Amino acid sequence: MVIQDLSSLDWARWYSDRTMWPIDRDLFLADAVLRIAPMMVFPWDDDFFTSVLAPVTPLIPDxxxxxxxxxxxxxxxxxxxxxxxxxxxxxxxxxxxxxxxxxxxxxxxxxxxxxxxxxxxxxxxxxxxxxxxxxxxxxxxxxxxxxADRRDSARVAIRHIAHQIAKMALDEAITVLARPIGGGEVVAVDSDAWRIDDPAARIASCMINMREPCATSAPPTHLLFVSRVGFEPAAWAKAQLAPLSLLKEGITPKDAGVLGPRPSTIWKAKEDQAVVAMRAHLNAHPHAYTRPELRRVVGAVSDTVFEKARNRIREEFEFIKLGGAPRGSDRRPPAGR
Incomplete structure (x- = not known):
């Protein structure tokens, strides 16, 4: 589909009045968006979602x-x-x-x-x-x-947040759930449902068509929620990997003093993200499993987080255990590889 202009999407429905949110034990998608936004974008303003709807202003000299x-x-x-x-x-x-x-x-x-x-x-x-x-x-x-400045900043920030949340759902860093409009059984949304062209459209509607889950313009059948379990540390970990500054000085939320959850929960979220990255890499490149290669894949994480993630992925990909290098060093590929 053609990616829609942000001003053509209905941001007012879910982002102008929180009392309109559906009630559930898990986080309504708009709630999850507004929770991760200040972790990822600086300076953030919840009114950004309605700022993109402001009419275009004329260029007027001072x-x-x-x-x-x-x-x-x-x-x-x-x-x-x-x-x-x-x-x-x-x-x-x-x-x-x-x-x-x-x-x-x-x-x-x-x-x-x-x-x-x-x-x-x-x-x-x-x-x-x-x-x-x-x-x-x-x-x-x-x-x-x-x-004009707020509208432009809002466009950049919303596109960034929508893109990152879609990637989190696709990488299974967060668990997305769906409930039929009007009530019914809650079901898990497959991560492949986030292989979409226009993540902003889904973030705006907070709904999905479960018969056509990748078509963000299809008439919706379900409301979207995000599981509370693990959401906050996963959101914070993602925000540290993809911070956005709207200032020329480059100040990020962390620079401005925005605090995340307890370090232990953040480390676990980073470990989970590293496992997902390694898994995707090894499925595509099964021969590239040395420590330096896996290190490049996971990016900037501590040695402890990397080793824990690597040990977990070794249980999924048995061939990584093969080879004869000493413990703690890069393993050599098996013969014939």
């Missing part, structure tokens, strides 16, 4: 570009950018956000409801100013830039 040092408007800039600015933040809207709380009677005397909808209009007999003040221009430019 106020210092539109006015002289004496705050006099520059005609050529106002002629070019003024109409776009007024469509984005009409004078009535600007005045309302700043004046109505201080003097609501004065503001009400200047404007009346617009029968056609949209911003209020100047009352009959009054002329609404067409000159944009310095403060109005600055407020519009800053607001537009902030909305």
């Amino acid at each position: 106020a210092t570009t539109a006015f002289t040092p004496d705050s006099e408007p520059l005609p050529e800039v106002h002629e070019t950018w003024g109409p776009a600015l007024l469509r984005y933040m009409p004078i009535a809207e600007y005045e309302a956000t700043r004046a109505v709380t201080a003097d609501p009677a004065f503001w009400a005397s200047r404007y009346e409801p617009n029968p056609a909808g949209g911003p209020p209009r100047a009352r009959v007999g009054m002329t609404d100013a067409t000159t944009i003040s310095y403060d109005h221009w600055e407020a519009a430019a800053l607001t537009a830039a902030d909305v």
